[in-house]
Amino acid sequence: MVRHLPPEHVTEGEHGRGAEAHRLPDPVGDGIRGREVGHPARPVDLRLLPAALVAWGAAWITVQASAATALGLGALLGGVGALLLGVLVLLHRMMSSDRWVLLAAAQVAVCFVAGGSVALSAHQAHQRVEVTGWEEAVEAEVPVRVELRVVGAPREAARPGPDGAGRSVARARVSAFEHRSAPPDDHMAQGEDAHGTSASRSWRRVHTDAVLLLDADVATELQVGERLHGLVRPIGTEPGDRATALLIPFGVDALTPSSGSLEHEGRAVSRAVEWWSEIRRSVREGTIEASGRAAGDAPELLPGLILGDRSGQDDDLTESMRAAGMTHLTVVSGTHCALVMGAFLGLLRLLRTPRLLGLLLALLGLVLYVGLVDPAPSVIRAAVMGALGALALFSGRRRASFSLLCVCVLGMLIWDPHYAVEPAMQLSAAATAGIILTGARIQDVLKRVLPGILAGPAALALSAQLFVTPVLLPLSGGVTTYAVPANILASPLLPFVTVPGLFGALLSPIVPGLAGGMLWLCGFPAAAIGWIGRRAAALPQAVAPWPEGLTGAALVVAYVIAVVLLTRRLMTGLPSSEPAQSEGPRHAGPRSGPLRRTVLGLLRSGAPVWSCAAVAGALTALVLPGRFPGATGAPEGWSVVMCDVGQGDMLVVRSGVRSAVVVDAGEEPHLADDCLSRLQVETVDTLFITHEHRDHYGGVAGVMEGRVVHEVLYGGSADWTPRAEPELETALDDVPVRRVGPGETSESGRPSGEPPGMAGEEARGSGLSEARVRWQVWLAHQHYPEPNDNSLVVLFELVDGEAESQSRGGRDDPWRLLATGDLEEDAARLAILTGGLPEHVDVLKVAHHGAANGGTETLESTTSEVALIGVGEDNSYGHPAPSIRRALEEAGTSVYRTDLHGGIVLRLGEGEIEVESLGAAVP
Template identity: 30%
Template sequence: MAEVRVVDLRLAVPVALGWVTTVILVGVPEAQVVAVPVLWAFAAGAVALTLRFRVLGVVALALVIAALCATAVALQAPSRAPAVLVEASASGGRVPVVVRATSVITPDARSWQGVVVSANDAPMDVPVIIFGGAPDRRTDIGTTLTATVRLEATDAGDHSAFILFPDDAAEAIRDPPWYLEWANHLRRGFLAAASSLPGQGGDLLAGLAIGDTTAVDQSLGAAMKASSLTHLTAVSGANCAIVIGLVLLAGAAIGLPRGARVAISLLVLVGFVILVTPEPSVLRAAMMAAIVLVLLALGRPVRGLPVLSLAVFALLLVDPWLSRTYGFALSVLATAGLLLLASPLAERLAAWMPRPIAFGIAVPTAAQLACQPVIVLLDPTLPTYGVVANILAAPAAPLATVVGLAACLILPVVPPVGAALCSLAWVPAAWIAAVAGFFAGMPGARLPWIGGPVGVGALIAVSGGVVLLILARGTTRRVTALVLALGMVAYGSSVVTTRVVELLGRPAGWQVAACDIGQGDAVLFRSGAETALVDTGPDPARLGACLDDLGVERLDLLVLTHFDHDHVGGADRVIGKVDRVLVGPSGEPSDDELVQRFEAAGARIDHASRGLTGLLGSWRWTVLWPPGGSGRAVEPGNPASIVTSFEPVGDCPAGCLSALMLGDLGEDSQRRLVPLGSLPHPDIVGVAHHGSADQYPETYSRLGATIGVIGVGADNGYGHPTSEALGMLAAAGTTVVRTDTAGLILIAPGPDGRGVEVWTAKSPEDAAPPGDDGTQR
């Protein structure tokens, strides 16, 4: 008789409800005041009913856990919003702060994390993310720094409460305390030793062993992501299990009693967390390990899912804002997938292959089934070779982890032995890097999928079907197999029919898209789940077709560079679907009426002038024109076009492009803009005024952009783009792509995370402008 697996959900379901409660309340702070007493009232009633109806025990437990989570949110929320920071954020003023670094800061870091411990001498403990202001030398975790900053409050659910923009480089005023410095010393030595080894294996080794990815460049990071191997550099359960297992075995070998082995293991666990840094996946793994050790000390049985549930609950109480972080969610889901699916899947596969191979396939498959519905929110594609890449990399990962960690610990004590261990650990690290590079370079490494909630729902359905296929028996399994098979046929048909060439040819990781909307501009910027649009073009229908084609349902930011019809005529399509709108000076009553319509539909309106800045995913956007203050006035229209730069400042494992959009800025205004300085050297420039002759040549030579995008209509009657403008761009070394001959234009980082990849809806021959050979870079 086949063994019947029973899954204990008595704690998992209540904790899941607590997690959902936490997610809602950290994102909707105003609901906390009502939610806490209501949940406690329901919990008290459920507990009372449980005394008579024991079947309600799980319901009572769920309500108690939800009430505890809500209480944790309500108690911690005020400390994240001290008055001095809230006031500075609202006023736009600057405030001196003292920050304790919670991440390693390299001199070239675009952003780093910390905790504000005081502002205007007021003590506090507020998690923040800092953009810019990196000191000129490597700064370790725990270092105390001071800076004068401008602040912006983040969304309520973000783990960081504020974003800080320092005026200058932050100044270190205090070294890390001793209980952190020992780990900093080990990390520095190991990173230096690993980085001295050849190739990408040396760059990757520190990430595999201790989670330090500062040596991983964009090319390697992009390859690891494309091949679904990024999780190997996120220290988690496997690493904790190896470390604690070795400690327990060593303790048993020398005859230590159980209590002593557990106590030593807990101390080692704390040190391990400090060494590898308390990222969400590390916290989840360490909390589970601590619970297991306590259960072992008490002689109680250990069951995986209840341990995971208890760990999640404990972490939500300590830091409710973890509930909304992708790292935490993916770590929990991957662990749940392994606990629930890996063993049944391995048992099924073992009927056709040796058990070790079956287990090697089952582990990455289970994790990917559990995590992919969340990953698709960040990247609406599916990794074609992810499971195969993980199967090939899996045997090497523990070797790199164990030997690399040993090298890290031994290097300061016996340097020659530590160096030898580094060289030994380099071998599996180099293998993993080679696997990542091989599969990332394979054709069709990422398959297109539906973006947004629809895509998530579809993938949940597919994952659920696969799970049912694994666990079900008899007729249910046959029906599920049939449904999945039909679904695969339907999906395959959709890929190989009318749009196969386009969908597979499009760069899945596009970051900039120039819509083909005729004579006008409409350029999208996408970073993760956030999207901005610069201008709307003249036609709502054509703009809508472009947005629908690219799966864009809502805009986080809309920049209306000026109020000419070819830049705002399509605005009706996005009114009510925009969170924030930047506008310049208005010249007609109709301009003000349009702004009022956006505002009435719920959009935040900002009147843009030089210096205004903000974030869009991993980009920082900055307004460079028009000038503000009491300087010489700029007339509405083309001379006052909003000029916006998009510069990468966040974590961009696949590479981040940079861009400068010039609107319809003419020669005179460009002459005034260039001497102001701070012009970036972007990958992409949005060529001013559709390539008219009204240009300042030095603008483009100073920018030195790789790609120049021109939004222009065929047979437009204006002669755009002019030979003069094309000549300026050619002299600056800028390759031109234009919507009249190329159609829709998608621009992405190159395959290695560097360079620029351009995709056009029309063939390169059709897309090539006069005098250009059509080469796409």
């Protein structure tokens, strides 16, 4: 019996190339089609997958370890791999061993060699900063003279400076530094500085990445490729970061253009860099100006959709695109690079360029596009993945696509092991794997129910989303519920923006009128993309929280299993939509729709039940978290929570089943409201506002949202009151607000002798003992010139009403927590000298987000078991400072930070402190 091919599998000999030319990359497509006509299927080539995974693991470990560890691991893995390869060669020559045994042993040897190569590459990166003394200079946190090159376009920092002025960050490459403890070396002798002039100090060459923090008005004058030299204060970064330091200019005009320092690179290189930087600047400025007359959100979106420039996007649009799962459209991603390279290939085919020459020219065009956008590591990564997708689609070698992906991953990790710890690389690799393994087969299914113009983009979005969701969960703490439908609608519009928009951008400096017309036309699909993003973000549960604990872990495992089963089913071939027939004429019968034919095909094919369950499980896992009863429940038995409100402070101390005392509220009202809603806090007994900085009072309106607030107590400078802030005037209308003084004490929560009633039953059901909170104001200065020094310092004592009086947590031995606001070093030192701070607490809220100017005196005089730091991820201040982290480590204190752990939950009971994150367990 011969199985008839469905229309989408018609061969070239029957209907030409048209049906095949629009298919997605399919590494097993030829094999599947061959099996349907009686030939054996060729499975996808997974032989390089173990090597890629081992290399990724080695890179993950070594970039976060020391140079010695990386060298040891690299030598071990490389040595074992080389030994295995040598043994294999001898065995192959001496005896005719089983071919499969030799292949398996070769596979293991390749894994070892790949892991060793990546580890040795990481060792070289570490050695550049350790051997040269750069690491020592950064840890010292003292001003150091550097020479650097700006390698990334300046962008606005997440937070303004202490004076409220805007700041910008730019990627830089440090080429040399001067440090008193650094001895001269062979490259730069003592007595000669980086500019070839006489000097009395030692210079050292170092080639390492850093982030430059500048005032916004200064950053506007920077050009990519520009060389600067001057005095900066380096602040250390986290292990694994590509940038080894955050550099803050030390004083006004501390950094100046470097003269004569490019001689060692050649004047030709200097002129080329300056020439290309000028082209980039003119194209960007021309694109922004030419996009100004476009419709809707297009003026903000076009520069990002074409050149990855999101500087003109407002916060509301950026947040909407994030919630809709469409952020990747507004930066240069692999999709953009694939479209650009595909456009070059298509144009060269029209010109009848030879295949190999066309491929080389298209690659050259992609390189120039990357240089035009920003040759940052993330863009280079996107270009590699995008080129892979375009080559898989147009080269005709679809079966080798997955092997090519593994080769690309290996090459990128050997070139720069830091890619392993970057979420963008993880997402790109997962999405590309999903498209290669399942994209074409999903497209085959969708073509039966959707028009061809929608089936391709829908298959791209679905196949990518299937694979990236497990990666996104730990990054976002939730699921972007409408990402798939939003991307299905928006993806077909992207080519009509990126490809013609790129030509318009290139013309904008030369023929601005023509470029303006082209970008005006591109503005309509760009505006539609913005509209889709805003509407998707406004839908209920746009970002659905993922359940905690075992429930969340079980769902992740179930989801991964479902995706694996679904992928296996897709790769082994889906059934035809037509039933199997014998030779001879077909009997007429009632016609059925494409959806009905697809379902019947699945049922008649004898497809295993587990494959259908895999489909249902995968789709259920995508939407279940937003509906799951435990997804938004409060952590059981919580006592204290440090809310994740970005670069700000918000501390919640539980005083009852649904009541709490709150210290500060961060800067954003919605973040404060989200945290209290997650904790199911309905009543705020007392809200403390420690001082007058917005990152402590800006979210007060969110605390008030839908809750009963009994009182607001504030500190800060003598001439400040919260009611003077315009955004708080309405929020505080019906709430008692007063300044609190030193020594004031009070209690919050239900007295232990009160009959439990319904509240007591609920408390026992939630794991909360009948608790009360006692607090005392230790410091409440008003007259320091620095507002931070006028912060309230409040000591909390948490009493478990059901605990024995003398037991841990009982009335005679309560848990103690000290909240220190933004108290800085001088005021803290004076308080210690006058006995103004307790000697020991169980939990310490570290002052000023762990800034260096908070000093270490408080950490040394007030010991604690646990330290909490409220700090924004990738903040531009370098918080928490290495000196603070070092002091806490030396004191043996367990440190938890909101930038690393999210919201931090403490359970105080039974003589120990349990810590977990609002999203996952804290290591």
